[in-house]
Amino acid sequence: MFDFSAIDLARVQFAFTVSFHIIFPAITIGLASYLAVLEGLWLYTRKPIYMTLCRFWMKIFAVNFAMGVVSGIVMAYQFGTNWSQFSNFAGAITGPLLSYEVMTAFFLEAGFLGVMLFGWKKVGERLHFASTILVAIGTLISMTWILASNSWMQTPQGYDIVDGRVVPVDWFKIIFNPSFPYRLAHMGLAAFLATALLVGASGAWHILKGTHVAVSKKMLSMAMWMLLIIAPMQVLVGDQHGLNTLEHQPIKVAAMEGHWHNSKPGEGVPLVLFGWPNMQQERNDFAIEIPHGASLILTHSMDGTIAPLTSVAPEDRPYVPIVFFSFRIMVALGMLMIVLAVSALILRKKGKIYEKKWFLKFCVAMGPAGLIAMLTGWFVTEAGRQPWVVYGLQRTVDANSPHTVNAMTLSLLSFVVIYICVFGIGVRYMLSLIKKGPAENYSDEKDDDLNKRPSRPLSAADGVEI
Amino acid sequence: MHFDLPTIWALVIGFGLMMYVFLDGFDLGIGLLFPFIKGKQDRDIMVNSVAPVWDGNETWLVLGGAGLLAAFPMAYSVILSALYGPILLMLFGLILRGVAFEFRFKATESHRPMWDKLFFAGSLMATFAQGVAMGAVIVGFQVKNGEFAGGGLDWLSPFSIFTGFSLLFAYGLLGTTWLVVKTEHDLQKKMRRLIKPLTLLLGLCMLGISFYTPLINDRVRDLWFNWSNIIYLVPLPVYTALFAFLLIGSAHSKEDGRPFIFALCMLFMGYLGLCVSLWPNIIPPGISIYEAAAPESSLMFTLVGVIFIVPVILLYTFWSYRVFRGKVLDTEGYH
Numbered sequence: 001m002f003d004f005s006a007i008d009l010a011r012v013q014f015a016f017t018v019s020f021h022i023i024f025p026a027i028t029i030g031l032a033s034y035l036a037v038l039e040g041l042w043l044y045t046r047k048p049i050y051m052t053l054c055r056f057w058m059k060i061f062a063v064n065f066a067m068g069v070v071s072g073i074v075m076a077y078q079f080g081t082n083w084s085q086f087s088n089f090a091g092a093i094t095g096p097l098l099s100y101e102v103m104t105a106f107f108l109e110a111g112f113l114g115v116m117l118f119g120w121k122k123v124g125e126r127l128h129f130a131s132t133i134l135v136a137i138g139t140l141i142s143m144t145w146i147l148a149s150n151s152w153m154q155t156p157q158g159y160d161i162v163d164g165r166v167v168p169v170d171w172f173k174i175i176f177n178p179s180f181p182y183r184l185a186h187m188g189l190a191a192f193l194a195t196a197l198l199v200g201a202s203g204a205w206h207i208l209k210g211t212h213v214a215v216s217k218k219m220l221s222m223a224m225w226m227l228l229i230i231a232p233m234q235v236l237v238g239d240q241h242g243l244n245t246l247e248h249q250p251i252k253v254a255a256m257e258g259h260w261h262n263s264k265p266g267e268g269v270p271l272v273l274f275g276w277p278n279m280q281q282e283r284n285d286f287a288i289e290i291p292h293g294a295s296l297i298l299t300h301s302m303d304g305t306i307a308p309l310t311s312v313a314p315e316d317r318p319y320v321p322i323v324f325f326s327f328r329i330m331v332a333l334g335m336l337m338i339v340l341a342v343s344a345l346i347l348r349k350k351g352k353i354y355e356k357k358w359f360l361k362f363c364v365a366m367g368p369a370g371l372i373a374m375l376t377g378w379f380v381t382e383a384g385r386q387p388w389v390v391y392g393l394q395r396t397v398d399a400n401s402p403h404t405v406n407a408m409t410l411s412l413l414s415f416v417v418i419y420i421c422v423f424g425i426g427v428r429y430m431l432s433l434i435k436k437g438p439a440e441n442y443s444d445e446k447d448d449d450l451n452k453r454p455s456r457p458l459s460a461a462d463g464v465e466i
Numbered sequence: 467m468h469f470d471l472p473t474i475w476a477l478v479i480g481f482g483l484m485m486y487v488f489l490d491g492f493d494l495g496i497g498l499l500f501p502f503i504k505g506k507q508d509r510d511i512m513v514n515s516v517a518p519v520w521d522g523n524e525t526w527l528v529l530g531g532a533g534l535l536a537a538f539p540m541a542y543s544v545i546l547s548a549l550y551g552p553i554l555l556m557l558f559g560l561i562l563r564g565v566a567f568e569f570r571f572k573a574t575e576s577h578r579p580m581w582d583k584l585f586f587a588g589s590l591m592a593t594f595a596q597g598v599a600m601g602a603v604i605v606g607f608q609v610k611n612g613e614f615a616g617g618g619l620d621w622l623s624p625f626s627i628f629t630g631f632s633l634l635f636a637y638g639l640l641g642t643t644w645l646v647v648k649t650e651h652d653l654q655k656k657m658r659r660l661i662k663p664l665t666l667l668l669g670l671c672m673l674g675i676s677f678y679t680p681l682i683n684d685r686v687r688d689l690w691f692n693w694s695n696i697i698y699l700v701p702l703p704v705y706t707a708l709f710a711f712l713l714i715g716s717a718h719s720k721e722d723g724r725p726f727i728f729a730l731c732m733l734f735m736g737y738l739g740l741c742v743s744l745w746p747n748i749i750p751p752g753i754s755i756y757e758a759a760a761p762e763s764s765l766m767f768t769l770v771g772v773i774f775i776v777p778v779i780l781l782y783t784f785w786s787y788r789v790f791r792g793k794v795l796d797t798e799g800y801h
């Protein structure tokens with residue numbers, strides 16, 4: 001029935017495991033900074049509500065972090081197990097970048113994570129706060145290195161090819177390759193957006209239920225301010241990112257736009273709102289278009305043109321539908337986020353932000369939107385890069401390890417089963433922790449009291465129903 | 467001045483791997499000891515004794531992988547694709563035990579036994595797989611044109627199964643002695659009693675490996691049974707035996723830290739022996755570190771980071787161990 005080759009299976013396996021992985025880092029990155037802010041606010045104002053929130057989200061952070069780490073270790077080894085020709089070819093560049101990520105980021109996170117999670121009573125307040133900040137900084141450094149590596153694969157420069165292998169020549173050029181700044185900004189904002197939407201949805205959910213109302217209002221309010229600032233920024237950065245991609249990977253942009261043929265002079269490139277890209281016939285079926293739309297967005301003139309898909313041979317084109325649809329989902333969700341943030345602002349002005357049922361439900365519904373936009377964004381980037389692994393240098397079909405179809409099938413099935421069981425349960429634990437809400441309002445005395453009690457039934461109290 | 471960069475890098479990776487074996491060794495070992503300890507409270511103490519540090523311990527494994535990719539890309543791609551089976555088993559094991567740390571405290575009482583079992587199972591899978599991988603590396607791989615050219619099950623041999631079991635004893639011993647440091651009363655007594663049998667078993671395994679390795683590898687035989695080398699090499703087995711004796715002798719010592727230190731020393735000797743046997747090959751039996759090395763620009767660039775950053779890492783790792791020093795009390799809850 002299905003006729004997958006070993007390389008198809010390796011691609012599915014990579015896409016599956018990295019898509020799972022990236023969900024956890026995104027929340028780790030966002031939550032770590034949020035926790036640092038909460039702890040700072042607590043130290044500054046001494047209002048218990050901040051500590052209550054901080055302790056609450058830290059529990060969720062811990063579960064999420066564990067899943068991020070174990071799914072990440074899989075990624076670091078997968079380059080060798082499944083993409084040995086890629087590692088052999090480009091390891092001289094991706095290896096050092098990954099090594100720097102380990103040395104400057106992973107160790108920093110891991111070294112201070114213990115103190116952050118378990119050190120409340122073991123170190124002073126300031127030292128604890130410093131640990132939280134260092135963990136947050138670690139997550140941001142981690143993002144920087146891995147995106148430098150991925151961006152280099154998209155827009156390689158600063159290398160030579162000697163004996164069929166990449167040799168680094170200029171590390172500055174390698175790290176600050178053309179697409180890196182855009183990708184870094186776009187992904188960083190995506191992580192913060194995903195987290196803000198999650199926090200906002202949790203707050204809105206509790207307000208709707210009438211549970212933990214005071215803290216939940218705080219969560220919702222903080223999340224909506226965050227959204228208001230960064231959602232519009234994300235659209236601007238995304239637009240610039242697209243222009244950069246047009247310069248370096250024009251065929252990817254053509255796939256995002258569903259742009260097949262050169263336009264007639266003066267006609268410009270239409271913006272395809274919807275359609276079904278038809279790879280065989282080289283056109284979009286059922287297309288609804290806005291004339292000159294894409295010209296305006298991409299070239300800032302009515303009849304500017306961009307290279308169409310047919311300007312390269314069929315085997316040099318990516319699989320258009322994935323790129324085309326993922327791009328639309330991402331952009332639509334980005335617009336919805338702005339709608340949400342603006343409604344929040346209007347309701348806030350009217351003093352009704354915590355009352356309007358439709359708005360609270362909208363917040364809950366948008367909870368996963370950040371993660372979905374982020375995943376579809378990555379599908380655009382990665383699928384749009386095809387058929388190359390390292391753009392213009394190595395094709396995906398030349399990148400894999402010499403495994404049999406049977407070995408690849410078995411390993412893919414094991415990954416799917418284990419990931420769905422383990423991470424499925426983990427996500428349910430996270431959701432039920434959120435549903436349960438903060439255990440009680442924080443106060444210094446009570447906390448000391450709890451610690452002095454000889455057998456603190458903490459683990460039992462922490463247990464959640466799923 | 468000329469630096470022998472591949473050699474420096476081999477030492478760096480050797481150091482990273484050693485840190486991994488030592489640190490994650492005791493932490494995996496604790497999972498391996500779960501079946502011997504039934505009580506819920508004791509199990510909580512065991513897990514709490516490593517909860518703040520396990521992530522850092524595992525990061526040395528990631529450094530090993532990333533460092534290998536950076537410095538010896540060819541070795542990384544050949545070894546990892548040749549070891550597909552054991553690596554996957556190891557990853558699945560690490561996933562299970564990594565999440566079990568968190569989940570067993572977040573789960574309801576009814577779910578907890580399941581996570582305890584998975585914690586043990588994950589530790590077992592990861593340790594055994596690492597042992598098998600070690601055995602397979604000693605035996606060596608077929609390489610053609612810088613690519614793995616053997617079959618999908620080449621890693622499987624009676625010897626690699628044997629090394630798989632050997633590593634169980636090694637990590638179990640590290641876990642036991644670590645718990646002597648971190649616990650008191652009954653649990654500690656139980657751990658003290660385990661030291662002697664585990665040391666003897668590990669000693670036997672090390673002996674087995676030492677006799678078998680020269681048989682399968684001519685180069686190793688020439689190295690170890692050449693009179694001019696013996697002077698340098700004899701200390702290795704002698705010290706190993708010495709530390710084993712000291713370890714058994716210290717099992718009931720009042721100095722709780724001693725057994726752990728001696729266990730580390732004993733393993734270090736074994737590790738050194740292995741390194742000496744394999745040197746200067748990175749993909750046994752025939753590919754040396756020089757053939758597999760990355761271009762100089764990669765080696766140099768990353769080495770700068772190693773020299774400046776790794777000492778800092780060691781400092782704050784040491785600091786965080788100090789923050790959590792002393793006995794783990796059952797009154798200390800998880801966060």
Ligand code: HDD
Binds near residue numbers: 011014015018146383
């Ligand atoms: C440092 C490298 C790197 C990074 C950070 C990412 N990827 Fe990637 N991606 C690859 C390196 C790569 C790769 C090794 O180069 C793959 C494997 C096969 C291929 O062609 O590219 C790939 C393929 C690949 C595919 C399959 C595309 C296809 O075969 O058509 C998807 C869907 C993703 N990735 C998704 C992601 C997501 C969700 C990421 C978010 C973390 C991500 N990638 C980050």
Ligand code: HEM
Binds near residue numbers: 521
């Ligand atoms: C596909 C390439 C990737 C590889 C090989 C990879 C590798 C890893 C590894 C090995 C870990 C575990 C580190 C530890 O032991 O603490 C990890 C965690 C992490 N990764 Fe990735 N990663 C990839 C993609 C990404 C991307 C694209 C981002 C960010 C934008 C990212 C951000 C993080 C962060 C913040 C962590 C910290 C732990 C956590 O997630 O909770 N990773 N990654």
Ligand code: HEM
Binds near residue numbers: 332337374376384
């Ligand atoms: C609404 C306006 C948006 C525009 C115009 C836009 C534009 C783009 C473009 C052109 C790319 C592909 C870049 C390339 O591969 O070279 C991209 C990728 C991506 N997008 Fe968006 N985006 C928007 C909104 C969002 C939102 C709301 C999120 C998530 C919350 C998001 C997350 C991502 C991610 C994670 C990637 C992949 C990483 C990268 O290449 O930067 N985007 N975006």
